[in-house]
Amino acid sequence: MATKSLLARKDDLANTETQLEYLSNGIFANGELPTFKDKIAETGNFPLKPRKLEILQINLGYMCNQVCSHCHVDAGPDRKEIMTRETMQQCLEVIKKTGAHTLDLTGGAPEMNPDFRWFVEEASKAGIKDFIVRSNLTIIRANKKYYDLPEFFKKHNVHVVSSMPYYKREKTDKQRGDGVFDKSIKALQMLNDVGYGKEGSSLRLDLVYNPSGAYLPSDQEALERDFKEALKEDFNIDFHNLFAITNLPISRFLEYLIASENYEDYMYALVEAYNPAAVENVMCTNTISISWDGWLYDCDFNQMLGLKVASKVKHISEYNEDLLQNRNIIISQHCYGCTAGAGSSCQGTVA
Amino acid sequence: MQKTYYDPADLRKFGSITEWSEELGNKFFEYYGKVFEEGALSAREKSLIALAVSHVVHCPYCIDAYTKDGLQRGITKEEMMEAVHAGAAIQSGATLVHGVQMMNKYNKLSM
Numbered sequence: 008m009a010t011k012s013l014l015a016r017k018d019d020l021a022n023t024e025t026q027l028e029y030l031s032n033g034i035f036a037n038g039e040l041p042t043f044k045d046k047i048a049e050t051g052n053f054p055l056k057p058r059k060l061e062i063l064q065i066n067l068g069y070m071c072n073q074v075c076s077h078c079h080v081d082a083g084p085d086r087k088e089i090m091t092r093e094t095m096q097q098c099l100e101v102i103k104k105t106g107a108h109t110l111d112l113t114g115g116a117p118e119m120n121p122d123f124r125w126f127v128e129e130a131s132k133a134g135i136k137d138f139i140v141r142s143n144l145t146i147i148r149a150n151k152k153y154y155d156l157p158e159f160f161k162k163h164n165v166h167v168v169s170s171m172p173y174y175k176r177e178k179t180d181k182q183r184g185d186g187v188f189d190k191s192i193k194a195l196q197m198l199n200d201v202g203y204g205k206e207g208s209s210l211r212l213d214l215v216y217n218p219s220g221a222y223l224p225s226d227q228e229a230l231e232r233d234f235k236e237a238l239k240e241d242f243n244i245d246f247h248n249l250f251a252i253t254n255l256p257i258s259r260f261l262e263y264l265i266a267s268e269n270y271e272d273y274m275y276a277l278v279e280a281y282n283p284a285a286v287e288n289v290m291c292t293n294t295i296s297i298s299w300d301g302w303l304y305d306c307d308f309n310q311m312l313g314l315k316v317a318s319k320v321k322h323i324s325e326y327n328e329d330l331l332q333n334r335n336i337i338i339s340q341h342c343y344g345c346t347a348g349a350g351s352s353c354q355g356t357v358a
Numbered sequence: 359m360q361k362t363y364y365d366p367a368d369l370r371k372f373g374s375i376t377e378w379s380e381e382l383g384n385k386f387f388e389y390y391g392k393v394f395e396e397g398a399l400s401a402r403e404k405s406l407i408a409l410a411v412s413h414v415v416h417c418p419y420c421i422d423a424y425t426k427d428g429l430q431r432g433i434t435k436e437e438m439m440e441a442v443h444a445g446a447a448i449q450s451g452a453t454l455v456h457g458v459q460m461m462n463k464y465n466k467l468s469m
């Protein structure tokens with residue numbers, strides 16, 4: 008596993024133009040596979056338009072304590088892009104006015120932003136219905152200063168959504184000692200201890216599962232059942248729901264697909280699993296994504312591809328929800344990741 | 359003509375067998391799909407059976423397909439390997455049990 012971001016490695020794929028070219032060339036340029044635009048046009052869904060805005064997703068920065076090889080953010084300890092308090096102020100103004108009912112903080116590891124706690128405290132006062140923080144779990148165990156995060160989340164009634172890479176303790180992980188798996192387990196137990204994830208508890212704890220390889224997630228309910236059984240039996244851990252999320256072919260996952268010669272097969276699998284019913288509910292139809300430096304995007308993936316919203320309003324400083332709702336959503340072949348099978352979004356399946 | 363008998367990319371074209379015999383092709387795929395649905399056996403259990411049989415019938419396409427299917431279902435590599443051994447054990451058992459025929463014949467022919 009790489010220990011540096013694509014950016015720090017000066018890899019060609021750190022350039023978003025290169026990624027976008029890759030996604031448009033080859034099997035999509037020669038007509039072997041239909042482009043996403045042609046595919047959604049079959050059912051009259053082009054141009055893709057937003058529906059009601061429900062979710063504001065704010066990316067607090069690309070810094071992370073981990074360097075996962077599937078990361079679509081190209082996050083890592085070497086990424087220095089971090090939202091400033093000034094931009095957070097602008098976000099707070101928007102949060103107070105928005106029609107969205109869900110606020111979703113993500114990263115990188117959002118907790119690593121030095122103003123993270125201040126921002127959560129301020130944002131929680133806005134009384135938004137569902138306040139999500141996407142936590143990678145290991146951060147809670149990464150340093151003593153993070154040990155009290157479960158208590159902090161509880162105090163502000165934060166809905167914790169955590170990535171949990173494995174649900175079974177494979178033999179190799181048993182031998183690895185205090186690795187990602189063990190830290191994640193410990194962090195989940197800490198969250199459980201303060202009341203998160205228990206049946207009937209209003210302290211919501213959901214898990215995110217991404218396949219760790221070039222294959223699609225299978226049935227979300229079946230996976231949730233397996234996760235629940237295994238985590239309960241082996242570690243006495245409780246959680247509410249499992250979101251099965253498809254890896255999109257961008258950033259480090261794209262790097263992996265190309266390097267392992269899985270790219271074409273993976274794109275075939277995505278196109279083959281295309282589900283027109285999922286198109287209606289792809290994440291960008293109810294979400295606005297805001298980057299660490301205040302730019303607006305259709306989703307976190309478009310943010311990582313540098314595709315700013317196609318609207319007169321492009322920055323949080325000039326935010327105007329009505330204008331934004333009129334935009335056309337920018338698409339490319341990575342979008343097939345959102346429409347495969349039961350569909351995929353930050354809230355799991357969509358169809 | 360291609361130079362090898364098996365091309366991994368051919369697996370994607372499996373569906374095209376319907377083009378030369380639509381009725382039989384469609385019936386096969388309908389049957390195939392039905393077989394692997396949840397039933398008295400779970401789809402997960404059937405996936406492991408399919409993986410074991412794939413090895414026994416030496417089908418590289420099926421091995422690729424059911425290894426991937428297993429990964430998608432969260433089947434572990436230990437489970438997969440045990441399934442392959444179950445197939446292999448039956449296959450070698452099937453060979454060895456014919457040893458009895460050999461012994462019978464030997465005995466019959468010997469004075």
Ligand code: SF4
Binds near residue numbers: 170
């Ligand atoms: S996938 Fe999440 S935890 Fe892993 S490097 Fe990316 S942001 Fe960090």
Ligand code: SF4
Binds near residue numbers: 290308338
């Ligand atoms: S990748 Fe973004 S823009 Fe494309 S379908 Fe998914 S959510 Fe929408």
